[in-house]
Amino acid sequence: MYGKGLIKGLFVTLKNLVRPPFTVQYPEERLKQHPRFRGEEFVWYEERCTGCASCAKYCPLGIIRIVTEPSGTSIAQGGKYNIETFDIDIGRCMFCGLCVEACPYDALFMGSGFERGKYRRKDLLITVDELRTAAKKPSTWFRPQLERIGYDPHAGVPISWKDVGREKWEWTKKDKAGSRFYEADPGQQNKAVKNSGEELL
Ligand code: SF4
Numbered sequence: 001m002y003g004k005g006l007i008k009g010l011f012v013t014l015k016n017l018v019r020p021p022f023t024v025q026y027p028e029e030r031l032k033q034h035p036r037f038r039g040e041e042f043v044w045y046e047e048r049c050t051g052c053a054s055c056a057k058y059c060p061l062g063i064i065r066i067v068t069e070p071s072g073t074s075i076a077q078g079g080k081y082n083i084e085t086f087d088i089d090i091g092r093c094m095f096c097g098l099c100v101e102a103c104p105y106d107a108l109f110m111g112s113g114f115e116r117g118k119y120r121r122k123d124l125l126i127t128v129d130e131l132r133t134a135a136k137k138p139s140t141w142f143r144p145q146l147e148r149i150g151y152d153p154h155a156g157v158p159i160s161w162k163d164v165g166r167e168k169w170e171w172t173k174k175d176k177a178g179s180r181f182y183e184a185d186p187g188q189q190n191k192a193v194k195n196s197g198e199e200l201l
């Protein structure tokens with residue numbers, strides 16, 4: 001009946017009139033983000049990065065560009081490639097996270113930020129300089145080791161490159177991720193640690 005429908009509609013209006021709001025007054029108020037939130041502003045740890053470019057190869061959109069050059073130090077001495085370029089065209093990124101999954105050294109993480117409003121598309125390019133200087137507050141997405149230690153990127157505390165990996169490595173004095181050497185035992189100094197299952201967390 002026409003009159004009954006009208007009353008029903010008014011009842012819905014009344015119900016919503018007294019319901020507390022779902023929305024918040026952004027940016028003064030903010031909803032709490034989940035630690036696994038896949039934000040932009042990728043977090044990259046240069047100390048852990050070997051320049052292997054696996055992340056670039058796995059990106060389905062081909063928006064990661066990496067240019068490296070040999071460091072001049074042998075791998076046995078802890079040398080790795082120097083990173084000249086590491087650009088991510090965030091304007092085309094679909095936040096699938098495949099680049100993060102592909103990184104064998106836990107050097108690349110999804111970011112936790114989401115405020116990158118720009119007027120020009122070219123300003124959406126994240127450069128290596130920006131990656132180097134950005135706050136290290138990685139999302140815990142695809143990084144169970146961060147969840148195990150209870151890390152929350154939204155708590156405002158950055159996390160060091162030494163604490164973000166899946167493996168327990170003994171680090172060299174040069175602090176290079178690509179070189180897995182025992183520091184304590186000089187006899188083992190130049191011997192790569194076998195990546196056995198016991199060393200995995
Ligand atoms: S999140 Fe996906 S689309 Fe974005 S850079 Fe990584 S692999 Fe490419």
Ligand code: SF4
Nearest residue numbers: 049050052053055103
């Ligand atoms: S971020 Fe990871 S996958 Fe990408 S080049 Fe560095 S080590 Fe390789």
